[in-house]
Amino acid sequence: MLFQKTPQWLLVFLGNPGGRYDGTRHNVGFAAADCLAGAEGISVKRLKFHALTAAGVIAGVPVLLMKPQTYMNLSGEAVKPAADFYKIPPENILVVGDDISLAPGKLRIRRHGSAGGHNGLKSIISHLGTEAFPRLKIGVGGPPHPDYDVADWVLGKFRSEEKVRVEQAIRQAAAAVKTILCEGVDAAMNAFN
Numbered sequence: 001m002l003f004q005k006t007p008q009w010l011l012v013f014l015g016n017p018g019g020r021y022d023g024t025r026h027n028v029g030f031a032a033a034d035c036l037a038g039a040e041g042i043s044v045k046r047l048k049f050h051a052l053t054a055a056g057v058i059a060g061v062p063v064l065l066m067k068p069q070t071y072m073n074l075s076g077e078a079v080k081p082a083a084d085f086y087k088i089p090p091e092n093i094l095v096v097g098d099d100i101s102l103a104p105g106k107l108r109i110r111r112h113g114s115a116g117g118h119n120g121l122k123s124i125i126s127h128l129g130t131e132a133f134p135r136l137k138i139g140v141g142g143p144p145h146p147d148y149d150v151a152d153w154v155l156g157k158f159r160s161e162e163k164v165r166v167e168q169a170i171r172q173a174a175a176a177v178k179t180i181l182c183e184g185v186d187a188a189m190n191a192f193n
Helices: 025-040 076-086 119-128 150-154 160-183 185-192
Strands: 009-013 046-048 051-058 061-068 093-099 107-110 135-139
Touching: 009 025, 009 076, 025 051, 025 061, 025 093, 025 135, 025 150, 025 160, 051 076, 051 160, 061 076, 061 160, 076 093, 076 119, 093 119, 093 160, 107 160, 107 185, 135 160, 160 185
Parallel strands: 009 061, 009 093, 093 135
Antiparallel strands: 046 051, 051 061, 107 135
């Protein structure tokens, strides 16, 4: 599919490829991509830039949706080439992913910031050479005790009592992306944080 207009925004949804990761905490970004794309009639299936991608127009804004297929820790390997190719500045690269420091179902939008221990964000920061890109974090809750392995936790599935809150947050995240595109990051922070 060729772009009718060059994308103004790169929408990066984080997760791990492969069916065994579906429904895990680390893959809420992919779930948000599927929710938004489905609502907009967009199919994120084209393999380009080491990612499944789709061109589209959301809220009147030309965008490239991206689900990196590099595994979480190497997400920057997909983001950097796409950003360079379309000359998209960091402030127009929105990264959507999980956050263990937020309760399941909570959203937090930030204009920029550190990786906060998130390996996908670390990789993107490393490849872009900046922390100055917006991110939308979907709370997945933290491990139940300090000795619990974080990798095992984020690659685990949600408990039944968390699922409803997280599914609602995924729908809210899709709405928040549209607000960011229409009204800007600050308006989305006021509405969804």
